[in-house]
Amino acid sequence: MDTWDEFLQWATPSALLALDGTIRSLNAPMAATLGRPAAQCLGHRFPSLLPEGQRASAESLLTHGATTKTVAMRVLEFSAPDRATVVSLIEARPVNDPRERLVWVHSVDARNDPGGLLIPFRLAAAAADLGLWTYSPLEHQLKWLGGAPALALLFPQASVSLSRVVRRVHPHDREALRGLMRSTAAQTPWVSLRCRTENARWHPLACQLRRVQLGYGGPEQVFGVIRDDTRLEAGRRKEQAKLWAERQRADGIADFSAALITAATEQELQQVVLTRAAATFGGTGAVLTLLDDKAGLLHASSDASGDARQMDAMEGLSLDEPQALTYAIRTGTPQFISGHEELIRRWPQTAGVPWLGSFTAISIAPLSPVGDQPLGAWAVTYDSEHHASPDERALMSTLADLAGQALRRIRLQQARVELAAALQQSMLPALPEHLPGLEVAARYRPSRDGLDIGGDWYDAFVMPDGAVALEIGDSQGHDVDAAAFMGQVRTSIRAIASHDPEPATVLTRVNELLVAMDAARFASCTMLHIGPCEGQVIGASAGHVPMLCAHEDGSNSIRELPGGPVLGVLSGTDYLEETFTLERGAALVMVTDGVVEGPGLTLDAGLKRAGALAALALRDGLNAEAIADRVLDAAVAVDHLDDVAVVVIRRI
Numbered sequence: 001m002d003t004w005d006e007f008l009q010w011a012t013p014s015a016l017l018a019l020d021g022t023i024r025s026l027n028a029p030m031a032a033t034l035g036r037p038a039a040q041c042l043g044h045r046f047p048s049l050l051p052e053g054q055r056a057s058a059e060s061l062l063t064h065g066a067t068t069k070t071v072a073m074r075v076l077e078f079s080a081p082d083r084a085t086v087v088s089l090i091e092a093r094p095v096n097d098p099r100e101r102l103v104w105v106h107s108v109d110a111r112n113d114p115g116g117l118l119i120p121f122r123l124a125a126a127a128a129d130l131g132l133w134t135y136s137p138l139e140h141q142l143k144w145l146g147g148a149p150a151l152a153l154l155f156p157q158a159s160v161s162l163s164r165v166v167r168r169v170h171p172h173d174r175e176a177l178r179g180l181m182r183s184t185a186a187q188t189p190w191v192s193l194r195c196r197t198e199n200a201r202w203h204p205l206a207c208q209l210r211r212v213q214l215g216y217g218g219p220e221q222v223f224g225v226i227r228d229d230t231r232l233e234a235g236r237r238k239e240q241a242k243l244w245a246e247r248q249r250a251d252g253i254a255d256f257s258a259a260l261i262t263a264a265t266e267q268e269l270q271q272v273v274l275t276r277a278a279a280t281f282g283g284t285g286a287v288l289t290l291l292d293d294k295a296g297l298l299h300a301s302s303d304a305s306g307d308a309r310q311m312d313a314m315e316g317l318s319l320d321e322p323q324a325l326t327y328a329i330r331t332g333t334p335q336f337i338s339g340h341e342e343l344i345r346r347w348p349q350t351a352g353v354p355w356l357g358s359f360t361a362i363s364i365a366p367l368s369p370v371g372d373q374p375l376g377a378w379a380v381t382y383d384s385e386h387h388a389s390p391d392e393r394a395l396m397s398t399l400a401d402l403a404g405q406a407l408r409r410i411r412l413q414q415a416r417v418e419l420a421a422a423l424q425q426s427m428l429p430a431l432p433e434h435l436p437g438l439e440v441a442a443r444y445r446p447s448r449d450g451l452d453i454g455g456d457w458y459d460a461f462v463m464p465d466g467a468v469a470l471e472i473g474d475s476q477g478h479d480v481d482a483a484a485f486m487g488q489v490r491t492s493i494r495a496i497a498s499h500d501p502e503p504a505t506v507l508t509r510v511n512e513l514l515v516a517m518d519a520a521r522f523a524s525c526t527m528l529h530i531g532p533c534e535g536q537v538i539g540a541s542a543g544h545v546p547m548l549c550a551h552e553d554g555s556n557s558i559r560e561l562p563g564g565p566v567l568g569v570l571s572g573t574d575y576l577e578e579t580f581t582l583e584r585g586a587a588l589v590m591v592t593d594g595v596v597e598g599p600g601l602t603l604d605a606g607l608k609r610a611g612a613l614a615a616l617a618l619r620d621g622l623n624a625e626a627i628a629d630r631v632l633d634a635a636v637a638v639d640h641l642d643d644v645a646v647v648v649i650r651r652i
Contacts, residue, residue, distance in 0.1 A: 012216050013088065014106035016095065019066040021045040021059070024102065029216060033088070033107070035080030046105065051079050057304075064304040065092030065103040070315050072304035073108065073274050075120045084186050084211035084220050087117045089271055092304070107216045112268055113259045114214045116275035121212075121223070122146040122248075123279060131155075131226035135162070135181065135209075142224070146251075149244035151226050154195055154203065158251075170194035170202060177207075186211050190227070204229040252280055253395065260402050266290070266414075269406055273378050274303040281363065281388075281396060283380035289314055290367075290376035290407070291329065298329075298376065319374065322349045325364055329377045332370035334397050336363045336388040361386035365396045367404030375404050429490075431460050435468055437532035439650040441624035443632045446643045455482035455523065456592045456645040459490050463501050468532060472590040472647050473525035473544065485521045489514070489567065493527065503527040503540035504577035507563065511542065511575070514568030522568040526561060526590055528649070535584065535651050540577040542567045545596060545603065548589040548611040549582075550627075554619035556611035559588075587627060587650040589614045594642030595635040609634065614648070624648040 008014065013030035015023055023041050031038040034049045041049060047058035054077050064072040071093045079085040088107040095102040110117055122145055125132040131151030134143050140162040144155040162181065169177050173193045180191050188209045194202040206227040213220045256276045263269040270288055277286040289298045300314035319326045324335045324347050337343045338361050344351050359381035367375040378400060388396070431440050442458045455475030463469050471493055475486040492510045500506060506527055514523075524544040530537050539547070541563035550556045562576035582588060589610065596606030610631050617627040628648045635644050 010106060012107045012109065014104070015041075015046065016097075017046050017062065017103045017105060019101055019103065021047055021062045021103075023049075029107075033078045033086055033216060035078065035083070051077060053077075061090060061092045061304045062103055062105070064302070065094060065105070066101075068312050068315070069094060070299070070312075071270075071301045073271055073301070074304045075117055075275065077120075079186075082186065084213045086213045086216065087121075088215055089117060089275065108267070108271060110215045110271065111218065112262060112264065113272055113275075114218065115255050115259065116271060117214050118145060119275055119279050125225065129228065131228075133224045133226070135222040135224060137181075137222065145223075146248050147226070148228060149241035151205075151228055152244040152247070154197065154205075154226075168196045170196070180207060180209060183209060185209075192229070249280075252276070253399075256280055256399060257402060260399070260406050263406050263410065266407070266410055269403065269410060270301055273403060274301060277378055277380050278303060280399075281380045281392060282382075283363070283386075284383045285359065285381040287314065287379045287381070288376070289317075289325065289329070289378070291319070291374050298326075323347060324350070324362070325377060325379065328364045328366045329374045332366050332368055332372060332374070334363070334365045334393065334400075336393055337361060338387045339385045360384050363388050363393075363396060365400035367400055367407060369401060369404075372404075375407055378403070428457075429459050429461075432462050432468070435462075435532055437535070437651060438468060438530065439624035439648075439652055440468070440470070441628040441648045443628045443646045444644070445632060445636060455486045455521075456594065456643045457486045457490055458590070458645050458647045459494070460647070461494060461497075463497065463529070465501065466532070467501065468530045469497050469501065469527065470530065470590070470647060470649060471525060471527045472592060472645055473523050473542075474592045474594075474645075475523035476521040482521065485519065485523065488519075489523050489525070493525075497527075501529055502577060503529050503538055504563070504575040507540050507542045507567065507575040508573065511564075511567045511573055512571065515571045517568075519568045522566045524566045526563075528588070528590075530582070530649065535582040536579065537582050537588070538577055538579050540575050542575060545591060545593050546607060548591070548607065548614060550587045550589060550611060550614040550618045551583075552585040552618055554615050556615035558607050558611060582649070582651045584651050585618075587614060587618055587624065587648055589627070589631060590647040590649075591631065592643070592645045594644035595631060595646060597642070598635070618650075624650045 008025060008027045010027060013033045015026035015030045018024055022043060022045055026038055026041055028038065031041055034041055046062065047055040050058050057074050058076060061072055061074040071091060073089055073091050075087060076090045077085055077087050089110045090105055091108045092103055092105045095104045121132055125147035129148045131147040132145040134145060141159055142162060142165060143159045166174055166177060176191050177193055180188060190206045190208050193205050193207055195205055197203045206229055208225045210223045210225065211220055212223050259272040263272055273288045274286050278284060285303060287300060287302045289300045291298055296318060298314060298317045314325065317326060319330045324337060328335045340360060361382040362379055364377050364379045366377045428444055431442055440460055444456065458472045460468060460470045473489060475482050475489060489510065492513055493506055496509045497506045507525065525542045526539065526544040526547060528537055528539045539561045541561040543566035546558050546560040548556060549559050562578050564573045564575040591610060596610055597603050613630050613634055614627050617630050628646045631646050632644060
């Protein structure tokens with residue numbers, strides 16, 4: 001990205017900062033997240049606009065983004081007095097701009113791993129000796145998230161109903177609890193309660209509710225904080241802490257594993273590792289290095305808690321370098337180094353490396369086992385001496401291997417997607433330019449299933465008589481065979497139309513050709529022959545969804561063309577056609593079924609919605625390109641499963 005404007009087009013919070021953290025530019029979502037108008041944000045330092053408790057984390061993130069060439073991530077909390085706190089995973093990276101060096105910070109989509117956003121809350125609750133739970137008003141359930149071990153014993157089950165909690169609260173305090181749960185405030189005052197323990201003793205507590213939004217545009221959740229207002233016996237507290245730590249560790253490991261398995265992109269895998277690895281293994285920082293197969297060099301990312309020099313030294317490192325990290329990746333052998341003395345003894349070549357002072361101990365787990373192709377490694381760093389136990393070593397190796405399996409799966413899928421996208425792009429035609437009296441625009445979006453390639457197609461070309469031929473169609477399937485069949489149909493239509501331009505004749509002859517070929521698939525199609533100057537339209541359809549006609553006054557109608565069955569099925573079919581006039585300023589909208597049908601959306605409802613959108617856009621003075629965008633975006637918004645194509649023809 002080379003210009004500021006590109007960053008401002010992001011739909012999620014995004015800002016460009018000077019190296020000292022001063023906001024140079026930001027988009028509307030970032031201003032909304034900061035809780036003030038954009039004009040009041042410009043010129044201020046980004047950390048100064050965050051809650052006081054978040055400023056140190058923001059400073060660390062910006063320092064990393066300003067001084068290294070790598071990506072850093074950190075969970076930050078944005079709050080304002082009159083709204084729920086927004087918790088987002090923020091990424092910082094350097095940006096090359098011709099005017100000055102900048103740092104780009106933006107919110108990362110964490111919908112596939114919202115649990116990662118809760119880790120700082122859990123750690124803060126544990127550090128402050130508080131308890132943390134979430135409340136679901138619809139289900140009337142409280143779910144324990146972690147915190148002080150003594151408080152954990154009050155919630156022996158991970159999830160408990162509100163009614164059961166009320167029964168354990170002192171009768172004189174129950175109304176206060178009900179009032180607390182009914183509150184709609186972003187943050188309530190502390191409320192004192194007495195809760196009956198397992199031995200029937202009353203245990204004094206203080207509770208507070210907070211409303212938190214997990215990620216920009218994410219769900220709002222109600223969190224409760226519990227403070228223990230008594231001091232328990234030292235021995236019992238120690239035993240409780242041990243039991244709770246084991247339970248919490250088991251839950252964290254399960255969440256870590258699940259997040260690795262469900263990661264769909266390298267960025268998601270990166271954020272899972274960087275938000276969870278250090279917390280899971282009791283470290284102070286985490287680093288992820290991935291091997292670039294083509295260049296043979298390492299690319300590093302961190303959770304922004306480490307020394308910037310450390311990241312610079314890891315970035316672009318060759319596997320031939322004699323270091324613990326490269327040895328672990330090259331051989332598939334984990335390296336657990338308890339302190340500087342052991343590191344220098346085992347790897348004397350690293351004695352002069354300047355970033356060694358940034359940590360004391362380090363545990364390195366390769367992402368691929370011995371004998372497999374190297375992929376990279378993650379490293380957990382510690383600010384004091386750390387001796388990893390056999391169980392910890394085995395667990396870290398297991399999770400790293402799981403991350404490696406996820407990375408191989410992601411890269412294989414990405415390669416398939418890139419191949420499919422290249423194939424699909426090569427098959428989409430270029431629309432003719434400067435058509436007299438007409439505006440023509442087309443859009444295509446592949447299916448979410450299969451190989452991201454489908455059988456939907458469109459085409460437009462100028463006939464020898466100066467008229468314009470347009471077609472849209474849908475061949476059966478979402479794979480390479482469907483795309484190849486689509487190419488055959490489209491090529492056949494062009495070849496036949498050059499000699500016999502009437503749409504009905506073209507469809508009749510293409511149908512006979514496909515039946516003679518004994519094609520294993522079929523296709524629907526609508527074809528138009530338009531005289532640009534007089535606006536005369538001749539159209540025919542082969543089992544395709546109806547067209548839409550939009551007018552400048554905001555009205556619209558559904559136009560069903562005569563024709564016949566889908567192509568390639570029934571021999572001897574004679575297709576019919578219709579002639580009509582497209583008035584000036586009006587537009588025809590041709591779509592495939594994926595645009596107007598979907599989960600919970602009938603064909604009739606979809607046609608009405610698409611026609612209304614096109615008509616409103618035309619009434620607003622939008623051109624064919626903008627009308628096509630509106631219709632396609634609406635199809636995507638209803639979670640379409642099929643591939644979709646849209647063609648808009650506007651007479652001007």
